[in-house]
Amino acid sequence: MTIESRTSIVWEYAPAPESADHVRLKDRYGLFIDGDFREPAQARYMPSINPATEEPIAEVAWAGPDDVNRAVASARAAHPGWAALPALERSKYLFRIARLIQERARELAVVETLDGGKPLRESRDVDIPLAAAHFFHYAGWADKLRYGVNAREVAPLGVVGQIVPWNFPLLMAAWKLAPALACGNTAILKPAETTPLTALLLAEICREAELPAGVVTILPGDGATGAALVRAPGVDKIAFTGSTAVGRDIQAALAGRDTRLTLELGGKSANIVFEDAALDQAVEGIVNGIFFNQGHVCCAGSRLLIQESVLDEVIAKLWRRMGLLRIGDPLDKNTDVGAINSAEQLQRIETLVAAGEEEGALRRTVACELPERGYWFAPTLFTDVSPAHRIAVEEIFGPVVSVLSFRTQAEAIEKANNSRYGLAAGIWTDKGAKAFEVASALKAGVVWQNTYNHFDPTAAFGGYKESGFGREGGPGGLRPYLRVLS
Amino acid sequence: MTSERLSVRKTYKLWIGGAFVRSESGRYDRAGSHNIPRASRKDVRDAVAAARKAAGPWAARTAYNRGQILYRAAEALESDADRFDRAEVAAAVDVLVHYAGWTDKFHAVLGGINPVAAPFLSFSVPEPTGVVGVIAPDEPELLGLVAELAPVLAVGNVVVAILSEQHPLAGLDLAEVLGVADIPGGVVNLLSGRRGELAPALGGHRDLNAIVDAAGEPELSADLDRLASETIKRVRHARAVTSYDAAVDDALERIDAVCELKTAWHPIGA
Numbered sequence: 001m002t003i004e005s006r007t008s009i010v011w012e013y014a015p016a017p018e019s020a021d022h023v024r025l026k027d028r029y030g031l032f033i034d035g036d037f038r039e040p041a042q043a044r045y046m047p048s049i050n051p052a053t054e055e056p057i058a059e060v061a062w063a064g065p066d067d068v069n070r071a072v073a074s075a076r077a078a079h080p081g082w083a084a085l086p087a088l089e090r091s092k093y094l095f096r097i098a099r100l101i102q103e104r105a106r107e108l109a110v111v112e113t114l115d116g117g118k119p120l121r122e123s124r125d126v127d128i129p130l131a132a133a134h135f136f137h138y139a140g141w142a143d144k145l146r147y148g149v150n151a152r153e154v155a156p157l158g159v160v161g162q163i164v165p166w167n168f169p170l171l172m173a174a175w176k177l178a179p180a181l182a183c184g185n186t187a188i189l190k191p192a193e194t195t196p197l198t199a200l201l202l203a204e205i206c207r208e209a210e211l212p213a214g215v216v217t218i219l220p221g222d223g224a225t226g227a228a229l230v231r232a233p234g235v236d237k238i239a240f241t242g243s244t245a246v247g248r249d250i251q252a253a254l255a256g257r258d259t260r261l262t263l264e265l266g267g268k269s270a271n272i273v274f275e276d277a278a279l280d281q282a283v284e285g286i287v288n289g290i291f292f293n294q295g296h297v298c299c300a301g302s303r304l305l306i307q308e309s310v311l312d313e314v315i316a317k318l319w320r321r322m323g324l325l326r327i328g329d330p331l332d333k334n335t336d337v338g339a340i341n342s343a344e345q346l347q348r349i350e351t352l353v354a355a356g357e358e359e360g361a362l363r364r365t366v367a368c369e370l371p372e373r374g375y376w377f378a379p380t381l382f383t384d385v386s387p388a389h390r391i392a393v394e395e396i397f398g399p400v401v402s403v404l405s406f407r408t409q410a411e412a413i414e415k416a417n418n419s420r421y422g423l424a425a426g427i428w429t430d431k432g433a434k435a436f437e438v439a440s441a442l443k444a445g446v447v448w449q450n451t452y453n454h455f456d457p458t459a460a461f462g463g464y465k466e467s468g469f470g471r472e473g474g475p476g477g478l479r480p481y482l483r484v485l486s
Numbered sequence: 487m488t489s490e491r492l493s494v495r496k497t498y499k500l501w502i503g504g505a506f507v508r509s510e511s512g513r514y515d516r517a518g519s520h521n522i523p524r525a526s527r528k529d530v531r532d533a534v535a536a537a538r539k540a541a542g543p544w545a546a547r548t549a550y551n552r553g554q555i556l557y558r559a560a561e562a563l564e565s566d567a568d569r570f571d572r573a574e575v576a577a578a579v580d581v582l583v584h585y586a587g588w589t590d591k592f593h594a595v596l597g598g599i600n601p602v603a604a605p606f607l608s609f610s611v612p613e614p615t616g617v618v619g620v621i622a623p624d625e626p627e628l629l630g631l632v633a634e635l636a637p638v639l640a641v642g643n644v645v646v647a648i649l650s651e652q653h654p655l656a657g658l659d660l661a662e663v664l665g666v667a668d669i670p671g672g673v674v675n676l677l678s679g680r681r682g683e684l685a686p687a688l689g690g691h692r693d694l695n696a697i698v699d700a701a702g703e704p705e706l707s708a709d710l711d712r713l714a715s716e717t718i719k720r721v722r723h724a725r726a727v728t729s730y731d732a733a734v735d736d737a738l739e740r741i742d743a744v745c746e747l748k749t750a751w752h753p754i755g756a
């Protein structure tokens with residue numbers, strides 16, 4: 001392992017922590033069932049930990065099988081009324097939720113950062129505004145559903161179970177709930193075990209919006225809770241975002257059943273830099289592609305493909321830029337890279353990085369002071385990577401980028417597509433015709449030219465191959481929640 | 487002594503990679519008064535390999551060209567109508583005509599421009615998912631097969647299909663019809679044999695992207711779901727199509743089930 005000294009920053013930043021004064025968190029949260037917070041059947045409360053300090057933030061009830069059954073019964077009971085509501089009224093509830101998220105945006109951003117470790121700059125500028133935008137977008141669909149499926153009559157599916165990951169807790173909850181509710185379904189959301197808090201604040205928001213009881217249920221818990229929800233009778237559809245391994249288990253568990261399924265799974269997305277790209281701009285995009293949210297991003301640009309003629313130049317620029325990243329207190333408004341979400345995830349990153357070194361890739365890790373407590377991993381770059389190395393094949397889900405090179409456009413496409421995943425890709429070039437040609441040849445659900453990690457509620461998101469099936473965003477995001485009546 | 491003319495019998499063959507072949511296993515089954523090939527798992531693998539090779543070029547054809555080829559398949563089937571059940575073949579021809587017209591239209595219906603809140607031209611476009619396995623129903627043996635093939639091909643996928651086990655002759659005859667319809671070799675591969683042997687081999691193949699299961703056997707459906715989960719394949723379970731209407735009423739769902747929606751973001755301005 002080579003640790004190079006980081007480029008010194010010539011000016012010092014004063015700490016600029018966001019205040020948490022306005023956050024109103026309770027010490028303990030129950031399960032949000034039937035319109036209110038309820039005690040779990042078996043009193044099992046787990047602390048939700050701040051990964052930047054390892055301090056508990058609040059205690060959260062974890063739902064067991066009995067709670068899941070109770071939740072399904074409540075969601076089923078609520079469904080006929082919700083589905084029968086005039087569509088414009090349904091729409092207005094969702095607009096209310098969007099507005100309440102905007103009103104409580106600052107609080108939600110701070111809680112997201114406390115609970116998950118992501119920089120406040122990201123939760124404030126990306127997660128929370130996009131969550132509100134998703135509700136706003138799908139609110140407007142509720143009374144226009146037939147136009148989303150080409151002027152045919154539609155019906156909701158019924159009760160949908162939704163399982164979301166820890167990397168964008170509130171945003172993923174919004175991606176799941178907004179289209180489901182707009183289509184007239186009632187929803188049971190299971191937030192991730194390490195990041196349940198903003199989902200519980202969203203439960204409060206549902207209550208503030210006077211959403212009818214049982215329309216939204218929030219069941220915190222771990223994998224066992226999710227497994228129970230997947231297998232619960234009376235659930236008409238499962239939507240899951242998470243790892244490919246768990247997605248595979250869910251698909252197998254639903255074999256032979258009439259339950260509909262959409263999966264948004266892992267990735268090992270290629271970020272391709274051509275020699276004619278604006279290289280400084282590309283370097284910013286590479287940094288955003290892999291270090292955004294500590295690399296805890298399913299579509300992270302974790303395989304960096306650089307054309308040979310500019311390989312050394314781009315790596316030099318990238319390494320210099322990596323030295324300027326500010327790593328540390330996620331609540332500090334100047335922080336670029338926050339805490340790793342959990343001890344478990346940190347270990348997974350360390351294991352794969354160790355495998356990269358063992359297999360012969362050259363590691364460079366930014367040398368920087370990391371806080372003594374909490375879970376941290378400094379931004380890391382691997383060169384001399386072979387396409388067969390584990391770090392070129394497996395999803396690391398951390399701030400680690402693996403660099404591969406290519407000579408021709410055809411080779412770039414072949415290498416980019418040489419993956420069991422197919423979630424996203426980036427293309428850096430100033431040639432429009434080339435960008436369109438490469439974009440159409442890539443087996444990836446999202447292709448960004450001269451940008452990366454851009455999301456919008458109107459634009460479909462989802463993967464090819466083992467990155468899952470089904471799309472979220474835009475009219476394509478409605479279809480998984482509707483039955484078309486012929 | 488009057489001698490009647492001795493008829494020339496046909497040797498039925500599998501259609502793999504554009505070639506009419508016997509099963510590599512040398513096995514056969516009886517279908518009526520004919521011997522038909524009983525395909526093996528190796529034949530399935532060969533067919534998937536041939537299909538994969540054909541997938542890129544077929545998807546790269548223009549929508550106009552794919553439409554013309556599917557229309558030519560309808561022409562060829564109509565002109566060979568005498569080989570098939572009269573009612574079934576008429577509906578099957580119409581289904582092919584219907585989907586021939588979809589090749590250059592589903593993009594506008596399933597995709598479009600995304601009005602994103604940033605300076606980008608963002609659009610979503612449906613693309614073929616790749617190699618699709620079709621498990622044909624036992625009956626109706628021609629229409630039930632054509633109704634599953636047509637939407638899959640129209641959007642630019644390639645197919646490996648397991649024919650009706652009870653009535654495989656119509657499917658094997660269809661291979662000969664499609665064989666003269668300008669369909670490139672490997673785009674459609676048709677296998678006769680034991681469904682219980684072939685369908686799991688096809689459904690579990692790691693280089694298959696999606697399964698359309700119209701066999702209507704609950705146990706097989708569950709098996710296919712489990713096999714599909716290993717590589718996150720898309721699966722659509724379908725009821726056997728028995729009329730033209732049933733084949734086209736849910737055309738968009740049939741198309742959507744074998745498409746990937748790709749979203750591209752291109753910068754506007756600097």
